[in-house]
Amino acid sequence: MIHSNRIALSLAFACIALITTSLPSISASPIKAGATCAKQGSTKSYKGEKFTCIKSGKKLVWSKGKVEKQAAPASTPAPTPISTSSAIPQPVPSPTPSPSLTITSAVSSSPIALCEIKEDNSFRRTNGSVIGGFPGKATIVDKKGTINVAIIPIDWADLPGERDWENRVTDQISLFNDYWKMVSGDNIKFKWTLQKNWIRLPGISRDYSVPYSEAMPETVKFFEKVVPVVNAQFDFTGIEIVHFIAPKAQEIFPESTQVLNPQGMRNHPLKEVKAMTMVGKFFDLETMGERRTYWSYWAHEQGHIFEYAHLGNPRGSSFPMQGLDLMGIQDGPSRTLSGWWRFLSGWLEPEQILCLPKERVTKVEVLLRPIDRDGVGSKLVVIPLSTSEALVVESRRKTKFDIQNRQNLDGVLVYKYNAKLGHLQDFLTPFAPPSSSEDEDAYTGQVRYLMKVKDFVVESGIEIEFDSQSGSFDKVVLSLSGSTVRPTPKPQPSPTTTDFNRVPEMSGGIERLSESTGRAEYWGRFFNSYRIYVTRKSDPSSTPVFDTGYVNDYRFPVRVILTNLTCSRDLFAVVRFYSGLNGTGKSFAEPGQENQLSSVELRDGKCYGSFNSD
Numbered sequence: 001m002i003h004s005n006r007i008a009l010s011l012a013f014a015c016i017a018l019i020t021t022s023l024p025s026i027s028a029s030p031i032k033a034g035a036t037c038a039k040q041g042s043t044k045s046y047k048g049e050k051f052t053c054i055k056s057g058k059k060l061v062w063s064k065g066k067v068e069k070q071a072a073p074a075s076t077p078a079p080t081p082i083s084t085s086s087a088i089p090q091p092v093p094s095p096t097p098s099p100s101l102t103i104t105s106a107v108s109s110s111p112i113a114l115c116e117i118k119e120d121n122s123f124r125r126t127n128g129s130v131i132g133g134f135p136g137k138a139t140i141v142d143k144k145g146t147i148n149v150a151i152i153p154i155d156w157a158d159l160p161g162e163r164d165w166e167n168r169v170t171d172q173i174s175l176f177n178d179y180w181k182m183v184s185g186d187n188i189k190f191k192w193t194l195q196k197n198w199i200r201l202p203g204i205s206r207d208y209s210v211p212y213s214e215a216m217p218e219t220v221k222f223f224e225k226v227v228p229v230v231n232a233q234f235d236f237t238g239i240e241i242v243h244f245i246a247p248k249a250q251e252i253f254p255e256s257t258q259v260l261n262p263q264g265m266r267n268h269p270l271k272e273v274k275a276m277t278m279v280g281k282f283f284d285l286e287t288m289g290e291r292r293t294y295w296s297y298w299a300h301e302q303g304h305i306f307e308y309a310h311l312g313n314p315r316g317s318s319f320p321m322q323g324l325d326l327m328g329i330q331d332g333p334s335r336t337l338s339g340w341w342r343f344l345s346g347w348l349e350p351e352q353i354l355c356l357p358k359e360r361v362t363k364v365e366v367l368l369r370p371i372d373r374d375g376v377g378s379k380l381v382v383i384p385l386s387t388s389e390a391l392v393v394e395s396r397r398k399t400k401f402d403i404q405n406r407q408n409l410d411g412v413l414v415y416k417y418n419a420k421l422g423h424l425q426d427f428l429t430p431f432a433p434p435s436s437s438e439d440e441d442a443y444t445g446q447v448r449y450l451m452k453v454k455d456f457v458v459e460s461g462i463e464i465e466f467d468s469q470s471g472s473f474d475k476v477v478l479s480l481s482g483s484t485v486r487p488t489p490k491p492q493p494s495p496t497t498t499d500f501n502r503v504p505e506m507s508g509g510i511e512r513l514s515e516s517t518g519r520a521e522y523w524g525r526f527f528n529s530y531r532i533y534v535t536r537k538s539d540p541s542s543t544p545v546f547d548t549g550y551v552n553d554y555r556f557p558v559r560v561i562l563t564n565l566t567c568s569r570d571l572f573a574v575v576r577f578y579s580g581l582n583g584t585g586k587s588f589a590e591p592g593q594e595n596q597l598s599s600v601e602l603r604d605g606k607c608y609g610s611f612n613s614d
Helices: 122-126 170-183 218-231 294-305 320-324 339-345 434-438
Strands: 018-020 043-046 049-056 059-062 102-104 145-155 188-194 241-245 256-259 275-279 353-355 363-368 380-384 389-396 411-418 428-430 456-459 462-470 473-480 505-512 518-525 529-536 558-562 571-578 587-589 601-603 606-608
Touching: 145 218, 170 188, 170 294, 218 256, 218 275, 241 294, 275 294, 320 411, 320 428, 339 380, 339 389, 363 389, 380 473, 389 462, 389 473, 411 456, 411 462, 411 473, 505 571, 518 529, 518 571, 529 558
Parallel strands: 145 188, 145 241, 241 275, 353 380
Antiparallel strands: 043 049, 049 059, 256 275, 363 473, 380 389, 389 411, 411 428, 456 462, 462 473, 505 518, 518 558, 529 571, 571 587, 601 606
């Protein structure tokens, strides 16, 4: 798809997280790889080897044993009690832990099952093909092990492929592999097969066009035409996922298209292949000055292949988690997978999850290892608030999969999981610290969700403070709200300039709300005016069917309701932002989203699109 981002009794006191040495426990009962086990993710040690209960097909079995290294004896600092008064003591410096040490909290985790919030929404009950919450499900490809992937270039006589096409994908394959190794905890590997030569398709290229991602019936017809020709020249034995590549100069795929499940794959003869994609021109463009990437498109679709729900509507308005999770948008400022997905996938060890029901939160300190960093220690705090909601706390750090110059990506993130919302809805929602209003760009409407040191958020009667940072860990303090008096933030003043004299930085998109209405929503900065109008693709110079005229404003998000639309693929939205007033100065355009109003089809006299359920 295209997207234009843990205790039984209340404590009388809380304890500083301890650094302790963990020696492997030796099970008295023999463990054999391949033997059945009871609970996925559980571990046992036997004769110096550690075995993990994993899913193989439909059964739970013990993995191959891994040799355990015993930590050298280390001194354990005595726990330091924290006062239960409203004043928070100064942080105690923590030594950088050795990799052989296990970082634990003096507060024990409640049973993990208490934090496995059961998903309960209409999509999960009636469809369930992709999920956002527990219970997990068997997926079309296993979430542990090796997945076989093929990249196949296809071209036409009137649109021949370039000789050096592999240069477009070589580094993308490497990034994709590194990404999934990081987010899965090395549970997933990919084996790639590249078809070296272009496979020539019969006919002319425009007969294969797919006007927008997953357009119907064009998507089905495209793969029905392509697969038999390719199948005659390429051996698909053992291949589970196929990524097709078109010539770089192509215009017939403005976005992308894909089929990702057995139902969508029913119209082709390949029995082993579980999913196919076609990357489009959209990924040769930029978002806010950053090149879009094949690897993140493939990774986003891989998430759907793992049957993760889409976070928010891909053709809908912007939403808070959009730039913080790959399943919200594949080209946002942060392209990692939130800890909630890793919890749901069984990629976090039980000791990495601190399950802390709300009634057990008094004043607790936790050392969090960043979600994208290897090593021992807690990576996720889950606080169930009810049978349908939970607060989630994790630490973020800059990685090569984040856009380094967009925002501060180091810090603590607090968000809520809502089981009543599912696929194409905002089932993960982050919370911004009050200090976000003091940021340099806050006057534009920008919101920062990552907490800096001494920041805090309050939600559902719980306060989460990012207390301090030491080495590879962030220390957070969890307490009942109202126990600490906080100063009122001082917002940044509005700008006085009438021309920023630089190209505006914008991101966003357009969606249809109905057959006759739509909505444009854009986020960015360095603009003083904008104009949004709708015309016809076949005659761009014709009188617009909708036009805002020039609007002088510098705040975002910019939200505009479009009217007077028709159910036609000939509609074309023109979106322009200007650094000066009244459409003057330097301008920005987002061509990748200007065709969104054409993402409709007319069947039996009725208009269908993302705005209805069919």
